[in-house]
Amino acid sequence: MAEPTVLTASDGAPLNLWRTPARGTPCGSVLMLHGIQSHAGWYGPTRSVMAERGWETGFLDRRGSGRQTSGRGDTPNWMQLVDDIAVALKELTPRPRVLVGISWGAKVALATARKHAGLVDAVGLIAPGLCPMVTLPLWQRLGILVKRLVNPGALVDIPLSDPELFTSNPKWIMYLEQDRLCLHQATARFLVESAWLDSHLLSGRWKLPALVQLAGRERIIDNIATRRWVRKRLTGPRLILEYPRACHTLEFEDDDAWRRDLVSWMAGVARK
Numbered sequence: 001m002a003e004p005t006v007l008t009a010s011d012g013a014p015l016n017l018w019r020t021p022a023r024g025t026p027c028g029s030v031l032m033l034h035g036i037q038s039h040a041g042w043y044g045p046t047r048s049v050m051a052e053r054g055w056e057t058g059f060l061d062r063r064g065s066g067r068q069t070s071g072r073g074d075t076p077n078w079m080q081l082v083d084d085i086a087v088a089l090k091e092l093t094p095r096p097r098v099l100v101g102i103s104w105g106a107k108v109a110l111a112t113a114r115k116h117a118g119l120v121d122a123v124g125l126i127a128p129g130l131c132p133m134v135t136l137p138l139w140q141r142l143g144i145l146v147k148r149l150v151n152p153g154a155l156v157d158i159p160l161s162d163p164e165l166f167t168s169n170p171k172w173i174m175y176l177e178q179d180r181l182c183l184h185q186a187t188a189r190f191l192v193e194s195a196w197l198d199s200h201l202l203s204g205r206w207k208l209p210a211l212v213q214l215a216g217r218e219r220i221i222d223n224i225a226t227r228r229w230v231r232k233r234l235t236g237p238r239l240i241l242e243y244p245r246a247c248h249t250l251e252f253e254d255d256d257a258w259r260r261d262l263v264s265w266m267a268g269v270a271r272k
Helices: 040-052 078-091 105-115 138-150 170-178 188-202 223-233 257-271
Strands: 005-008 014-020 028-033 055-061 097-102 122-126 155-157 185-187 210-215 238-243
Touching (some): 014 040, 040 257, 055 078, 078 097, 078 188, 097 105, 105 122, 105 188, 155 188, 185 188, 210 223, 210 257, 223 238
Parallel strands (some): 097 122, 210 238
Antiparallel strands (some): 005 014, 014 055, 155 185
16 A cells, blocks of 8 residues: 555644545545544555546545554544544545445444535445444443543453454455454443444435445444435435445455445546
8 A cells, every 4th residue: 555645634633535536527526534443544445446547536544543653543523524524524625425324334424424515526435334233231331431431541351342244355364354444442432422423314405426335244233224324314306225245344345336336426426
């Protein structure tokens, strides 16, 4: 991987934006956002394909994730994460500008499209973490709330330690087992802010073009609940696709039909 472009957030924090220039004249730009545990390194093939198809491509590592060693798994608040994304979007000037959120990243993608509507022309949501199946028991959630009040920086295990939740591909299972950049803990503050973000999204409505891609062999996301959520709130041009044999992290699938569909949908956005 090349070195990232280091941006400065509104609060002065450094942000790592991984950029891949478009081949030829750009037809638009795309910013991708990873999930709660992952980072830009998981998604190199998709970044390359988008750039080859003429998209100025960026992938933002969430603060405290990926190669960042300070503030691991933390955030001041969810609104700061949204403003971080806005900083990255402004770096990608070709329009239309598509914001793609993967898993947990879909939540902040939608929040960004709501707060900074002028910066986003369409959203792609890949296995969006809007309605998770994997949750902590009530007593643990209450404990996290108490920690948020008395020790907000206390680290809590993210309940996604099994690589087979993400993929059934042996090569990628081994990769996840050896990935030192994968985030396995988050602060009590981060987890409570994530819950506040969930509440914020419930009152939202989005009219911009949207693509939702679901994995049929999902073990992290509740696809039925997600479809209901999406149909109620994404009221503009909307396409929902499901890949019956795929696991949660579509990036790790040998069959790249989902990637072809994503690029095809983006091409349609660019033509309008």
